Amino acid sequence: MKFIDEYRDARAARGLVEAIAKTATRPWVIMEVCGGQTHTIVKYGLDEVLPRGVELVHGPGCPVCVTSLEMIDRAHAIASRPEVIFCSFGDMLRVPGSRGDLLSLKSRGADVRVVYSPLDAVALAGKNPDRPVVFFAIGFETTAPANAMAVRVAHARKLGNFSVLVSHVLVPPSISDT
């Protein structure tokens, strides 16, 4: 498999650790936001090899990781309705709820579609005026304006069949609780 050897090059890793030690001239506390990063750091022991002055703090997890079971279940219930076109970022499809994930629901015939942008979901609503289109609006602060813009555009285009299931997360409360 590609990258395995490159990422297990002990000499390169030692060189990088030394470079970090030289750069970190005072104590640093760094928070990784995403749960995938936390997993990788712990799995490969990166926290063990970093210089003592560099402390890693595990953050809130990405919006995909931290979406509640209840919210996934709501999404599942809405997407199960035969008249609904349910749209989501691709990452959300594999997150399990208590009745399974959205990808399995899609394989059983539900109309679940992956979109790259919230505006793609608005375009879908425009093309399917006779069906309710529901967008799963998840994200941190960075994604909120994009999701809000989708609502604004749908409103401007008078698309009464577009709605959003909102599940936004803020970063600062997660940091202050740590």
Add this chain to the structure above:
Amino acid sequence: MCLAIPGRLVETSREDGMAMGKVDFGGTRKSVCLEHVPDAQVGDYVLVHVGFALSRIDEAEAHRVFEFLESMKALEELEVPSA
């Protein structure tokens, strides 16, 4: 969806009263909202997150990020068929 990806602005337009444009990500072109980067001109590099350009970036920086993402195969999410 967690990643913001740099691309080159190749076309600008207005749709539904919104500043929009086409951005080229190493061969893949996507429609992108430009409302957050009112100064962006065709030829500029912009950082795009979920279909929205968030900021303009330096071309050399864009190339560095792009090469890294390519090596990580992180650009595949752009291949989602457009709605």
